[in-house]
Amino acid sequence: MEAIHAEELPDEEEEEEQEQLLKRHRKEKKELQAKIQSMKNAVPKNDKKRRKQLIEDVAKLEGEMEQRHKEELEHLKLTSLAKNKIDSVVVNIASLDIENQQPRISKAQKRREKKAALEKEREERIAEAEIENLSGARHLENQKLARILAARHLEIKQIPSDGHCMYRAIEDQLKEQDCPLTVATLRSQTAEYMQNHVEDFLPFLTNPNTGDIYTSEEFGKYCDDIVNTAAWGGQLELRALSHILQTPIEVIQADSPPIVVGEEYSNKPLTLVYMRHAYGLGEHYNSVKQLMDTATENGS
Template sequence: MAVEVSRSAPFAVGIPFASDWTVCNGGTKIQGMKNAVPKNDKKRRMQLTDDVAKLEAEMEKKQREELEQLKLTSKQSKIESVAVNISNLVLENQLPRISKAQKRRDKKAALEKERKERIAEAEIEDLSGARHVESEKLAEILAARQLEIKQIPSDGHCMYRAIEDQLKEQECPLTVAALRSQTAEYMQSHVEEFLPFLTNPKTGDMYTSEEFGKYCDDIINTAAWGGQLELRALSHILQTPIEIIQADSPPIVVGEEYPQKSLILVYMRHAYGLGEHYNSVTWLVNRATENCS
């Protein structure tokens, strides 16, 4: 009875099968058994046939067991290899831990981006109603004084940028950052002049010292919009009057006690739909500017 050995299993080339040895050794043994029995001894030849059949059956069984064990070992090795690869992939793809400080910075940046996006959306909206009427009135008022609006970006720094622009015309270079810093310092050193005019929007109570301190910190460190209190502080700092031209009201002059030439701003209620906005002005015709003292 011939013994067939399957070679179809996906094992590595060059690795000997344990069953190869079994087949070879078993075949030698069978051949030896056949040679030991004379051909004319029928009784012993019949017994030999039975013995050979049993031996071949044992060999086939042992061979199948060895092949199954090899397949199981190979499968387990593949599973372990996949598990290791998955584990390494998970470790490689893990995001680095983000610090609390970075999270605060990211949140602040996201809020600032959102605010700028709202401003940009408002700028492209069709505000031909109130905005158009206000712009027409302001153009008429300014033209009577040989002036026109000089657009300032609506980024939260508009009032300070308008002051900065006016100071450049008088050859007094002060940056927005410097104007904000000096404004906050002046207000903190003259609390009694400003604190009574600031109230908590939730409670209606006058600001506490802590709230006032935060208000001043925001002037320096954020894009908080400036208003009449900050204009008052700036007029004292620069010792210069600041005139605010409006569409529906007479101009307001802050710091009129100072004899210097006024800085001129344009206040617009409907420019962007997100609250007040300040622009600067420029001359319709060429005129020599005066140096600030």
């Protein structure tokens, strides 16, 4: 008679342990997101140095939690496997003394029912999250932007949130004009232009702690960070890029009229989308692309 392997049929106690662990992980992730939001609120938006450090701190916190959760799940898996191997030996020994044993289908049925219940619970959590998001700032911002862009036959083209998003969005727009400038090149040229036109940019940069205009050393450090770090770009950098490229740059927002820098140039504008609520840390730039015509796609 074929032996029954216990490791193939995990008992309800093991599944319950795993579900409890996953529930705790979900709770800890929510708590971490709340902590991240609190950290974000404590850092002024114009303090790029502290916000850069904030990004690194958040990445570290998320990485540590992810690693710990992974190790806890692996430990639970190994513990369960060891227990099941012991159970398997016991079952195999017992099977030697039992003839015509009936198939153990009831346990398999319970396992299927348990799996179905867990799947239903997961779907309910997803539905609850979707309902909650419908009233969230991110969802409302996305709706407004979608309407604004659709009126211009455009839609958002997602850009990674890695500190380079503004430059990546510019890079993407330039590709449509057969201008293959990379993020690294755009950063380098931006810093060089700003250093060569200090009087156009320095008055707009202030020390967040003192409120004083940047010193020459602080301005030099600011420009070095543009080249050598993932420092976020903003309106000053867009102004520099519009002069470098001799092209207008339009920034579409959900709650304000579009901002255009470099209006003195006659080239076709580069179009970016500025989002305040795209990610946990807030501000983000995306590119745009032509909205696909469904009727055209279907050949009708």
